[in-house]
Amino acid sequence: xxxxxxxxxxxxxxxxxxxxxxxxxxxxxxxxxxxxxxxxxxxxxxxxxx
Numbered sequence: 001x002x003x004x005x006x007x008x009x010x011x012x013x014x015x016x017x018x019x020x021x022x023x024x025x026x027x028x029x030x031x032x033x034x035x036x037x038x039x040x041x042x043x044x045x046x047x048x049x050x
Contacts, residue, residue: 001021001032001036001037001038002036002037002038003015003017003018003037003038004037004038004039004040005040010038015038015040015042016042017038017039017042017043017044018038020044021036021038021044033046035047
């Protein structure tokens with residue numbers, strides 16, 4: 001998973017895409033797909049290679 005942006009602490013930065021992915025992993029064991037990218041706007045993009 002990649003966050004397009006700068007800085008550290010993406011989870012506490014309030015990006016809804018990052019928060020949703022981390023919460024899903026910690027609470028349910030769901031891992032984001034390879035190639036998942038969180039945009040600065042909070043949108044999620046799948047850039048996996050198929």
